[in-house]
Amino acid sequence: MSITKILIIGLLSVGFWFSGWTAASDTNSVIAGPLFSRYSLTLAPGEREEIVSPFYYSEQKETQHTWAVPPLMAHETDPATQSEEYDFVYPIVGYYRFGHEYRWQFFQLLNFAGGRNQTNATTRRFTIFPVYFQQRSTDTNKNYTAVFPIYGHLENRLFRDQIDFVLFPFYSKTRKKDVVNYNMPYPLYNKRYGDGLYGWQIWPFLGREHKAITTQTNVLHEKEVNGGHESQFMMWPFFTEFTNGVGTTNAAWYKVLVPLRATYRSKARDSDSWGWPIGVTHTIEREKQYVEWDAPWPLVEFAHGKGKTQRRFWPFFSRGTNDTLTDNWYCWPVYKYSSIHAPPLERERTRIMFFLYSDLKMRSTTTGRELRRTALFPFYARTRELNGNERLQVFAILEPFFPTNDKMQREYAPVYSVWRAEKNPKTGAKSQSLLWNLYRKETAPGTKKISLLFGLFQYQSKPEGRRWRVCYIPMGKAPASSKAPASGH
Numbered sequence: 001m002s003i004t005k006i007l008i009i010g011l012l013s014v015g016f017w018f019s020g021w022t023a024a025s026d027t028n029s030v031i032a033g034p035l036f037s038r039y040s041l042t043l044a045p046g047e048r049e050e051i052v053s054p055f056y057y058s059e060q061k062e063t064q065h066t067w068a069v070p071p072l073m074a075h076e077t078d079p080a081t082q083s084e085e086y087d088f089v090y091p092i093v094g095y096y097r098f099g100h101e102y103r104w105q106f107f108q109l110l111n112f113a114g115g116r117n118q119t120n121a122t123t124r125r126f127t128i129f130p131v132y133f134q135q136r137s138t139d140t141n142k143n144y145t146a147v148f149p150i151y152g153h154l155e156n157r158l159f160r161d162q163i164d165f166v167l168f169p170f171y172s173k174t175r176k177k178d179v180v181n182y183n184m185p186y187p188l189y190n191k192r193y194g195d196g197l198y199g200w201q202i203w204p205f206l207g208r209e210h211k212a213i214t215t216q217t218n219v220l221h222e223k224e225v226n227g228g229h230e231s232q233f234m235m236w237p238f239f240t241e242f243t244n245g246v247g248t249t250n251a252a253w254y255k256v257l258v259p260l261r262a263t264y265r266s267k268a269r270d271s272d273s274w275g276w277p278i279g280v281t282h283t284i285e286r287e288k289q290y291v292e293w294d295a296p297w298p299l300v301e302f303a304h305g306k307g308k309t310q311r312r313f314w315p316f317f318s319r320g321t322n323d324t325l326t327d328n329w330y331c332w333p334v335y336k337y338s339s340i341h342a343p344p345l346e347r348e349r350t351r352i353m354f355f356l357y358s359d360l361k362m363r364s365t366t367t368g369r370e371l372r373r374t375a376l377f378p379f380y381a382r383t384r385e386l387n388g389n390e391r392l393q394v395f396a397i398l399e400p401f402f403p404t405n406d407k408m409q410r411e412y413a414p415v416y417s418v419w420r421a422e423k424n425p426k427t428g429a430k431s432q433s434l435l436w437n438l439y440r441k442e443t444a445p446g447t448k449k450i451s452l453l454f455g456l457f458q459y460q461s462k463p464e465g466r467r468w469r470v471c472y473i474p475m476g477k478a479p480a481s482s483k484a485p486a487s488g489h
Contacts, residue, residue, distance in 0.1 A: 050437065
């Protein structure tokens, strides 16, 4: 038999399978997985269609539409939020749009970005990181170009409000808020100034900085005091002295002479270290009400008091608590437990070997609702959301590391999740899927549907009766059981 005849017979067979299931069903669902499946979502209103699973699916969930070819690419749109996303082998290539803002990127090395702001000024950015930076805007005052390390001007990039450089590191000027830094060359000579601030350094030999006490007006039109500070160093890091919070109620003085001693003094806290940074440290926390010894921190730590209790001998064990936090581990990183009790939130997490096993619980003390995520790499990941929705996935290769990354779930999970089980307590709906719907079971109040082996076996029950088919041939139908009411006398 030729290959052409085999393909024709195969396509006709698939067509008969689909038509047979559609004829047998009162809904639009078609289960012939993993070749083709169309079914209603369990955890949210919507519908999902899968073709040659797990390599293509299309999903409509409320206002959000997604189609994907895992693990290569995915596209998602949501008219309600005016958002759109394309991912190509995430996170290598991506396109993201939200309203008028957009961004194309290749990793974080090559990207195009732009959009329109509240003043209707259109801005476009092009970056080849870290070599070329460009911005063009209808407001020409916002235009800039930078070719690193030759020459450039940048605005609101690299965590600075403004950057200028020529033959970096020989000359650079940066500004963040009111503080301006000059480097000639970076980081050997630095001069900086701002609101009440002046400083300089010839690194690593000598440096000084002074900031005067200043005031500012807050959103309530009240004046607030910004404390001043004084700092200096010589032959960094061997000698450093720093006074912070000058003019406030908690001024602090800090002095380090490596490796002999480090001293910290303030109204709230005193600390002395001998053989810093690996020697012995004694700390008195008056504000938090505890006393601590470290020898050296963080390997050996003992603290006691109302504000903190700590016993640590790394890597063998550690037990620490205070009013809201608990942090314990044994044979780090074999076992680790941490918790936060700070109403309205309670959070507990248990980990074994980092991400080999993880169990996270988050509970609202006001509503009593609880979120829980457990994962055992690479075998399974289980989630129960705050609304009660539950989901179990086997296998789970990336989920233990990125439990809240929707893109990973959208583009990679379909490839290796051979078993999926979902439960919606609000609607009472449940679903189970093995090997991309080779076996699928759906239940809801009063109904049950089962499909097996490309849809060759199908079973459906409703209040009005049951039906089942083998190779799409009806094998029987049983009416719903009923009892006639007893006649009166």
